[in-house]
Amino acid sequence: MRHGPLVFLAAFFALSASWFGFVLTPQVELGRAAQETNAVMKAELYPMGRPGIARQGAEIYRANGCAYCHSQQVQQEGTLVSVVMTDAGTNTSALADYLNQLLPGRKYMGPSVGAGLPKVILTNATIDDAAIFAKKLKSAGAASQFRLVPIGPDIERGWGERRSVAQDFVMDATALPGSLRVGPDLSNEGNRHRDPNWQLVHLYNPATVTPKSPMPAYKFLFTRKKIGKQASPDALQLTGEFKPDAEYEIVPTPEAKALVAYLSSLRSDTPLYEAPITPAAAPAAASTNAPTK
Amino acid sequence: MSSPSHQPVSNAPQDSGAKDPVVPVWLIIVCFMLVYWGAVYFDQHGGWFNTQVYTPYVSAEDLQKYQVFGGPDPMVLGAQVYGRTCTGCHQPNGKGTPGTFPPLVGSDWVNEKEPGRIIRIVLHGFQGPGLEVNGQPFNTTGQMTAFGELDPPAGLTDEEIAAVITYVRGNAEWGNHASPVTEEQVKAIRNKYATRKSQPFSPTEIKGINPAE
Numbered sequence: 001m002r003h004g005p006l007v008f009l010a011a012f013f014a015l016s017a018s019w020f021g022f023v024l025t026p027q028v029e030l031g032r033a034a035q036e037t038n039a040v041m042k043a044e045l046y047p048m049g050r051p052g053i054a055r056q057g058a059e060i061y062r063a064n065g066c067a068y069c070h071s072q073q074v075q076q077e078g079t080l081v082s083v084v085m086t087d088a089g090t091n092t093s094a095l096a097d098y099l100n101q102l103l104p105g106r107k108y109m110g111p112s113v114g115a116g117l118p119k120v121i122l123t124n125a126t127i128d129d130a131a132i133f134a135k136k137l138k139s140a141g142a143a144s145q146f147r148l149v150p151i152g153p154d155i156e157r158g159w160g161e162r163r164s165v166a167q168d169f170v171m172d173a174t175a176l177p178g179s180l181r182v183g184p185d186l187s188n189e190g191n192r193h194r195d196p197n198w199q200l201v202h203l204y205n206p207a208t209v210t211p212k213s214p215m216p217a218y219k220f221l222f223t224r225k226k227i228g229k230q231a232s233p234d235a236l237q238l239t240g241e242f243k244p245d246a247e248y249e250i251v252p253t254p255e256a257k258a259l260v261a262y263l264s265s266l267r268s269d270t271p272l273y274e275a276p277i278t279p280a281a282a283p284a285a286a287s288t289n290a291p292t293k
Numbered sequence: 294m295s296s297p298s299h300q301p302v303s304n305a306p307q308d309s310g311a312k313d314p315v316v317p318v319w320l321i322i323v324c325f326m327l328v329y330w331g332a333v334y335f336d337q338h339g340g341w342f343n344t345q346v347y348t349p350y351v352s353a354e355d356l357q358k359y360q361v362f363g364g365p366d367p368m369v370l371g372a373q374v375y376g377r378t379c380t381g382c383h384q385p386n387g388k389g390t391p392g393t394f395p396p397l398v399g400s401d402w403v404n405e406k407e408p409g410r411i412i413r414i415v416l417h418g419f420q421g422p423g424l425e426v427n428g429q430p431f432n433t434t435g436q437m438t439a440f441g442e443l444d445p446p447a448g449l450t451d452e453e454i455a456a457v458i459t460y461v462r463g464n465a466e467w468g469n470h471a472s473p474v475t476e477e478q479v480k481a482i483r484n485k486y487a488t489r490k491s492q493p494f495s496p497t498e499i500k501g502i503n504p505a506e
Contacts, residue, residue, distance in 0.1 A: 029344045078349045127358045146361040165347055274345040276359040
């Protein structure tokens with residue numbers, strides 16, 4: 001081969017450039033990232049550490065290969081803005097005229113502009129348009145707030161409130177972002193299925209709650225045993241064809257409970273500087289992540 | 294390329310010269326198009342190596358525009374700062390004391406279109422005869438504290454100064470509707486007077502300053 005060393009150098013340069021770009025630089029920039037004060041709710045540290053049982057559950061999640069079918073990375077394609085009027089000011093008739101002028105097709109009547117506040121008056125706007133609109137509202141004496149609405153197929157499916165970012169994984173010794181999506185994304189599973197018993201029944205046999213689910217049944221995380229003097233308090237409530245034989249009950253093992261605690265601890269609804277969303281009206285109470293039974 | 298040990302099959306003229314093969318023009322064009330596409334893609338998705346910029350945000354400036362909840366509401370923070378710092382003189386109702394402490398309610402100083410003067414007053418204090426607020430004279434030897442020169446907790450940070458001025462200027466209950474003040478505006482003015490210490494502004498000096506600067 002002619003120019004052998006040159007070809008080798010070119011290939012070496014191309015491969016090492018991508019290694020620097022994809023491996024070394026992110027490691028230098030993010031490898032030592034720590035729990036940080038959340039930029040949006042200043043007193044709050046993010047991410048919160050997982051409770052001990054949920055950390056054990058992460059190992060169960062890992063050992064059973066859940067990450068081969070479930071990702072934990074929500075994608076986001078854009079962010080739209082809704083403008084919410086919080087205060088109509090004093091001169092409502094002038095404001096109504098002004099709004100009718102700004103938003104063709106609306107018919108606001110004087111005093112009714114101020115009814116039912118706060119109310120959404122502009123949706124699906126870009127941030128720049130929303131800022132201009134808010135400025136105009138302000139000049140008319142009204143006050144407004146923005147609501148950020150992340151958009152994208154993942155968010156439409158309800159898999160997450162916002163995109164996933166590196167900060168979400170800081171507390172995980174082994175990040176399990178997954179790559180295949182045979183099943184739904186689990187970034188926000190703790191918010192999507194808040195009932196630990198739903199999780200347990202689903203793990204025992206996904207067909208109980210989702211007929212035709214391709215997910216395998218994790219029956220080995222449960223014990224089938226004879227009912228003693230009285231039924232176990234944490235026995236699964238199964239119905240129909242899934243109900244065990246009389247005198248028998250299905251009891252979750254500690255592994256199953258830990259896995260459910262881990263699933264309940266998966267949340268991606270915290271507004272972050274790098275992934276801004278509108279905070280929920282009342283911040284969700286920190287979950288203990290332990291199954292209730 | 295013919296090697297010396299190899300007899301050329303034909304004597305066609307193009308084989309006689311020892312020319313290097315030429316890269317076809319279309320390949321060069323394709324390469325340039327690929328580089329161009331890569332540059333555009335990088336610009337749209339690279340975030341210029343900022344670790345906080347993820348798609349769909351293009352740059353740090355773009356992301357900054359979405360920080361509409363980034364930080365405490367200045368009106369809330371400003372009310373807290375006002376409550377602990379300003380009420381002693383200007384009173385909780387912002388009306389001050391006639392002849393001694395000027396009012397903030399409806400004050401022509403507070404409601405100036407540009408906040409340059411009021412930022413300077415909060416940063417470095419205010420003293421001197423000849424002060425008139427809304428036409429009322431305040432001939433006092435008393436001095437407004439230089440809150441920008443003290444250390445916390447008595448002093449105020451740029452963020453707190455911006456918040457409290459925003460609160461005072463935008464307090465609708467007081468009838469004030471002036472524009473908010475940003476931390477950057479306070480920082481810029483603080484940097485202009487980095488060495489100034491224990492020299493409160495006088496009415497004459499501050500009248501000579503363009504409030505927009």
